[in-house]
Amino acid sequence: MRAPRIRHRPLPAAPAQLPPKGLPGLDPAWSRLVAARTVDGTRTFHVLDTGPILAARGIPVRGTILAVHGNPTWSYLWRGLVAESLRQAEADTAGGWRIIAPDQLDMGYSERLCHAGAPRTLTGADPDECGYRRMAQRLDDLDALMDALDVDTALPLVTLGHDWGGVISLGWATRHPYDVDAAATLNTAVDHPVDEPVPAALRAATAPGLLSASTVETRGFLGVTLSLAEGRLDREVHAAYSAPYRSRDRRGGIGGFVADIPASADHVSRGTLEEVSSALTRWDKPTLLLWGPKDPVFQERHLADLQERIPHADLHRFEGAGHLVAEDRDIAAPLLTWLGGMDRRDGRLRPEDSTRRSPAPAAAVHGLHAQLEEMTASWRRNSPAVVDMTSQDPRALSWQELSSQIDALARGLSELGVSRGDRVSLLVPPGNDLTVVLYACLRIGAVAVVADAGLGVRGMTRAARSARPDWIIGATPGLALARTFGWPGRRISVQALSHRQARLLGTVASVERLLRSHVGASPDVPHPAPEDEAAVLFTSGSTGPAKGVVYTHGRLAALVALLRRQFNVTPGSSLIAGFAPFALLGPAIGATSVTPDMSVTRPATLTADAVAQAAMTGEATMFFGSPAALRNVVATAPELQADQRAALGRISLVLSAGAPVHPDLLDAVQELFPSAEIHTPYGMTEGLLQADIDRDGVHEAMATGQSGVCVGQPVAGVRLALAPLDPAGRPAEELTVLDDPVQPAAVGVLSEIVVSAAHLKAGYDRLWQTDRASSRDTAEGLLWHRTHDVGHVDSSGRLWIEGRLQHVITTPDGPVGPGTVETPVDALDEVTRSAAVGVGPSGTQAVVVIVEPDGPDRPLRTGRSPLASPEFASAVRHAAGDVPVSAVLVLDELPTDIRHNSKIDRTRLALWAEKALTGRRPGTP
Numbered sequence: 001m002r003a004p005r006i007r008h009r010p011l012p013a014a015p016a017q018l019p020p021k022g023l024p025g026l027d028p029a030w031s032r033l034v035a036a037r038t039v040d041g042t043r044t045f046h047v048l049d050t051g052p053i054l055a056a057r058g059i060p061v062r063g064t065i066l067a068v069h070g071n072p073t074w075s076y077l078w079r080g081l082v083a084e085s086l087r088q089a090e091a092d093t094a095g096g097w098r099i100i101a102p103d104q105l106d107m108g109y110s111e112r113l114c115h116a117g118a119p120r121t122l123t124g125a126d127p128d129e130c131g132y133r134r135m136a137q138r139l140d141d142l143d144a145l146m147d148a149l150d151v152d153t154a155l156p157l158v159t160l161g162h163d164w165g166g167v168i169s170l171g172w173a174t175r176h177p178y179d180v181d182a183a184a185t186l187n188t189a190v191d192h193p194v195d196e197p198v199p200a201a202l203r204a205a206t207a208p209g210l211l212s213a214s215t216v217e218t219r220g221f222l223g224v225t226l227s228l229a230e231g232r233l234d235r236e237v238h239a240a241y242s243a244p245y246r247s248r249d250r251r252g253g254i255g256g257f258v259a260d261i262p263a264s265a266d267h268v269s270r271g272t273l274e275e276v277s278s279a280l281t282r283w284d285k286p287t288l289l290l291w292g293p294k295d296p297v298f299q300e301r302h303l304a305d306l307q308e309r310i311p312h313a314d315l316h317r318f319e320g321a322g323h324l325v326a327e328d329r330d331i332a333a334p335l336l337t338w339l340g341g342m343d344r345r346d347g348r349l350r351p352e353d354s355t356r357r358s359p360a361p362a363a364a365v366h367g368l369h370a371q372l373e374e375m376t377a378s379w380r381r382n383s384p385a386v387v388d389m390t391s392q393d394p395r396a397l398s399w400q401e402l403s404s405q406i407d408a409l410a411r412g413l414s415e416l417g418v419s420r421g422d423r424v425s426l427l428v429p430p431g432n433d434l435t436v437v438l439y440a441c442l443r444i445g446a447v448a449v450v451a452d453a454g455l456g457v458r459g460m461t462r463a464a465r466s467a468r469p470d471w472i473i474g475a476t477p478g479l480a481l482a483r484t485f486g487w488p489g490r491r492i493s494v495q496a497l498s499h500r501q502a503r504l505l506g507t508v509a510s511v512e513r514l515l516r517s518h519v520g521a522s523p524d525v526p527h528p529a530p531e532d533e534a535a536v537l538f539t540s541g542s543t544g545p546a547k548g549v550v551y552t553h554g555r556l557a558a559l560v561a562l563l564r565r566q567f568n569v570t571p572g573s574s575l576i577a578g579f580a581p582f583a584l585l586g587p588a589i590g591a592t593s594v595t596p597d598m599s600v601t602r603p604a605t606l607t608a609d610a611v612a613q614a615a616m617t618g619e620a621t622m623f624f625g626s627p628a629a630l631r632n633v634v635a636t637a638p639e640l641q642a643d644q645r646a647a648l649g650r651i652s653l654v655l656s657a658g659a660p661v662h663p664d665l666l667d668a669v670q671e672l673f674p675s676a677e678i679h680t681p682y683g684m685t686e687g688l689l690q691a692d693i694d695r696d697g698v699h700e701a702m703a704t705g706q707s708g709v710c711v712g713q714p715v716a717g718v719r720l721a722l723a724p725l726d727p728a729g730r731p732a733e734e735l736t737v738l739d740d741p742v743q744p745a746a747v748g749v750l751s752e753i754v755v756s757a758a759h760l761k762a763g764y765d766r767l768w769q770t771d772r773a774s775s776r777d778t779a780e781g782l783l784w785h786r787t788h789d790v791g792h793v794d795s796s797g798r799l800w801i802e803g804r805l806q807h808v809i810t811t812p813d814g815p816v817g818p819g820t821v822e823t824p825v826d827a828l829d830e831v832t833r834s835a836a837v838g839v840g841p842s843g844t845q846a847v848v849v850i851v852e853p854d855g856p857d858r859p860l861r862t863g864r865s866p867l868a869s870p871e872f873a874s875a876v877r878h879a880a881g882d883v884p885v886s887a888v889l890v891l892d893e894l895p896t897d898i899r900h901n902s903k904i905d906r907t908r909l910a911l912w913a914e915k916a917l918t919g920r921r922p923g924t925p
Helices: 051-056 075-091 135-149 164-175 200-206 211-217 220-226 235-245 252-259 270-280 300-309 332-339 370-377 399-416 432-444 453-467 476-485 499-505 511-517 553-566 580-584 608-618 627-635 642-649 663-672 695-702 768-773 818-826 870-880 906-917
Strands: 031-038 041-049 061-068 096-102 157-161 182-185 287-291 314-317 384-388 395-398 423-427 447-450 471-474 490-493 507-510 533-538 548-552 574-577 592-595 622-624 653-655 677-679 682-684 687-692 709-714 719-724 751-756 784-793 799-804 809-811 814-816 831-839 846-853 885-890
Touching (some): 031 135, 041 075, 051 061, 051 075, 051 096, 061 135, 075 096, 075 332, 096 135, 220 235, 270 300, 287 300, 314 768, 384 432, 423 453, 423 476, 432 580, 453 548, 476 490, 490 511, 533 553, 548 553, 574 608, 608 642, 695 709, 831 906, 870 885
Parallel strands (some): 423 471, 574 622, 653 677, 846 885
Antiparallel strands (some): 031 041, 533 548, 719 751, 784 799
16 A cells, blocks of 8 residues: 655744743843844844853953754753853953854744755755755855854854754864864764665654654654753753744754755765765864764764864763763863863964973883893793683793794784774783783784773773774684674684684684794884883773773883882792783783683682692792782682692782772781782872882881871882862862972872872873863973872871772861771771761761671661661771761672772762661662
């Protein structure tokens, strides 16, 4: 049966009007109606324009931002930017940015043109098919509007756009390259290959015969788009977005915008889109891309296309945000901060790092392969370099074998097409294979992307899409995940696969066959330069989405030099690595790396037996494990045999990092490793070693009764600074750079810890705002990193950590670091570990302590309630000293991060505690 023909009722013209008063966040004073002479007559636009407001207040204009909305939004999208720009203008003596945010014709409160509504098909081949506004006309409309507004192009001019407004704004910018100084966009796309389907989110709206029904006749398309916010839009905000589109005769522009998607080669707007996308390859002005990755409309391939066309663009990905990124996140702050570096003299942003430097490295720096080459040429060439204990039959590679395999694989990967600068995601379990693959990639200048399995499937998926690797090298489980979840990158298996397996996993080669076919070969490419990117290492994600941390070859080499100096690593040393990243540094520091038998995703599964077997097989002299791993090693030590205890007795150095280590645990570890120096170095993924202290130093420091956990003195090459916290828990902008001796005024002040060193990160990957926010400037011109850890220094220059900045409790008496309470509470016999959290409004928060009991917990509770018994609560309050504890709760197990099993998730616990204390069912945090 033939489908019924859809008849279009002409939609009437309607004049422009001002928005109704009372829309949340929109000041009526921002609105004006502007008549402009477009190519088809004089048309009236509704425009948000801060120019008259700045003039009335006597504030000079420093430049103009032309903000263009998409479909089916309107200028209301930019209300947050308008408000923040005016706020900053009042406080900035340099003036403020003029924001011009028009409603496009047929949209928002601008003029409605007389047309026939949306067409039934998407061909767009017939220019007279319907009266909808086409892309070329919308570019002309901006010309007319900017002429009418008489914008001063002698001042900086910046374009900003979202959705299809992003295409139009970029097209207008490339049309006026001598007037436009910079461009910024939110989720958009400038190309749609004709052989690719329209994104699924648009498919229903664009289906032949359904376009008019879904976009004009009903509010379907409007409602679906507004539902794409990360959380549900506030009811009043949702109503404000819908206000201009309440009736059918007001929604013609929505259908027209959808109809103008040039999905086919013969679409009337296809030529205009191709002109824009082609012009962007020649665009050399500063560009900022702000992106919500959870967007079903504009997806990762669209972002990749933009970055390929504008490789110099700065990018910030707001993890968790979606299509309506301006509703999901604050986009005003990063945009205005970015524009703060605008230099009109050359139309470019001032390079943030042009005059900033790092302190000198702790020791002489050599290439990452230098020590491996030296060991291969020495008499130790046949001694073990890597030992893998993760299988029943331990496997070892000598220094000569390791070097030969790295060279052969580097040559094979290079011939396969892996090139300098290519990103290679490593989905290989810790062990010999991972070491060979990593160093082969580093040798040819490829960038290793390391997002370990400890992030979980969701975290690894997020990391893969963020880093967007060109290649994936993985074992079968990792490749299966990559195929299932659509992770980007051409796939290479570690083991040789059958044709059927290779087809199922989509692999193009295998490491095993590349090694076999290139025996004795060496790479024919030069060694990477110190400034070349070497790796993207993802953080644990314990305090938010995992972030990619970029290291260059020079910065990793500086870290290697520091480790060798700090811990006296000499040829012949052997390291048991209970934490994968340290195992990977083995060849670079000249130490044998022994991978113990343990679960990568559960460090707390490491047993004393596994450590002892690794010590015996690898003749280990060093051991690194997280606090959770150490705790389980100590707990399982009674099962050890005499020969195993003797092997542990030969270990001379034990390291533990990732979370504070209680002195009692250090004492228990000392009994198990009687000949070892026990150190608890302080660092983070962004800088793996910043301070260090040994067990005796911990006891000496703790005897002083100070708050938090002492992590010792800064190591060689590290400069330390403090940003004192104000009563609201905010760190000061001006840094106090510490000298030796420490200034008396800096002693004991709760502050954010800020560090500078040659082995710090080069930056965060595709997180412009995060990278900018993590940096601090000083008069010395050093490149500083904000750690987001809080603590203080004592008069001896020792650093004390009291928690994370986001976990600071803002009480009426001032900010309190969680560690101030947790350290003495953890010392109670009944406690395994504790967490101090703030409950209530900022500035008036109550301190609540949640305890994980040591042994049967019923005596610590009041019946079935999570409330602690009065006796135990009294003991906790006494231990907390001067900090008033409002409530004590007991929980069987505190939630921790996956990677270390040590970092407590205090954010989740604070929400859980609030529910428990307000009588709601708290559930499991």
